[in-house]
Amino acid sequence: MDKHRAIPQGYMTVGQLAKKMNTTVRTLQYYDKEGLLSPSAESEGGRRLYADKDVILLHQIQSMKYLGFSLDDIKNRLVYLETPKQVADALTAQAEAVREKIISLTEVLGAIETLKNETMQMDAVDFRRYADIVVMLQMGNKDYWVVKNFDSKMWDHIRDNYDEKSGAEAFATLKRVCKEAAELQKSGISPESEQGSTIAKDFWDFVTEFTGGDMSMLPEIMKFPENKDGWDADFRQMWENAEAFIVKAMEYYFTNLGVNPFEGVQNDDPDE
Numbered sequence: 001m002d003k004h005r006a007i008p009q010g011y012m013t014v015g016q017l018a019k020k021m022n023t024t025v026r027t028l029q030y031y032d033k034e035g036l037l038s039p040s041a042e043s044e045g046g047r048r049l050y051a052d053k054d055v056i057l058l059h060q061i062q063s064m065k066y067l068g069f070s071l072d073d074i075k076n077r078l079v080y081l082e083t084p085k086q087v088a089d090a091l092t093a094q095a096e097a098v099r100e101k102i103i104s105l106t107e108v109l110g111a112i113e114t115l116k117n118e119t120m121q122m123d124a125v126d127f128r129r130y131a132d133i134v135v136m137l138q139m140g141n142k143d144y145w146v147v148k149n150f151d152s153k154m155w156d157h158i159r160d161n162y163d164e165k166s167g168a169e170a171f172a173t174l175k176r177v178c179k180e181a182a183e184l185q186k187s188g189i190s191p192e193s194e195q196g197s198t199i200a201k202d203f204w205d206f207v208t209e210f211t212g213g214d215m216s217m218l219p220e221i222m223k224f225p226e227n228k229d230g231w232d233a234d235f236r237q238m239w240e241n242a243e244a245f246i247v248k249a250m251e252y253y254f255t256n257l258g259v260n261p262f263e264g265v266q267n268d269d270p271d272e
Helices: 014-020 025-033 050-068 069-074 084-121 127-138 152-163 164-186 194-211 215-222 232-258
Strands: 048-050
Touching: 014 025, 014 050, 014 084, 025 215, 050 127, 084 127, 084 152, 127 152, 152 215, 164 194, 194 215, 194 232
Parallel strands: none
Antiparallel strands: none
16 A cells, blocks of 8 residues: 555556556566656656656557557657658558558468468378469469479479479460460361471470470379369360360371380379
8 A cells, every 4th residue: 555655646557557558567668668658757666657648658659550650660750750741641651551561461361262272172281382382372473273283203393493484484385385286276287287296396395394304204294184173264275275286296296206205104094
């Protein structure tokens, strides 16, 4: 009781202020340490005391924090604003920062939802693959679906040999070849024509460059068209229009060359 009598009228302890302003004693102690809000007085027993003006200042700090301003901004910038325009300019800048954060968090939310859907399509937990998908999404690479169904060996190969730019260039090449093949198919051009041989060569050049010449990856390449459910709709349509032409063109191309790079390649499908 003696300690309470030692508190002058119009003052309150740190605990009382924390309760009144719905914060914590630790937070007020931190504000004191950082020079944001220091006690106005001290009791005879050494207790820190806060006055009504401190309540007002704390209310201002809490309001600015709610608007997203950092404690450093509140302490070193906002207190020096002297005109309504300066305050408005500070709020304009803060609004832009919040908009950018909303965009960023929206992208993060989209990545979370995408990854959640992808995990449900995988047979086992694979955090390394999860991380690869997140990185591609973070880079804005919407074509990650092209490689998501490859096995671990192929993923390691892609991770070691392709970055964002080279990966995009490789996929652009694949799309170009497929588009040209689809156009030839639509025009009634034979896969055994000179144009067909060009398509076959371009497609095989893409495969050999993509695999680095490692023919042990061919089985995985051959499985690529087997799971189209997660494909981009535009590319799926393009591939379906080009696939028959490319297959026949490559058969004719390799027959003329007298080689068969697919000979001995195992197909894991027991029905075929």
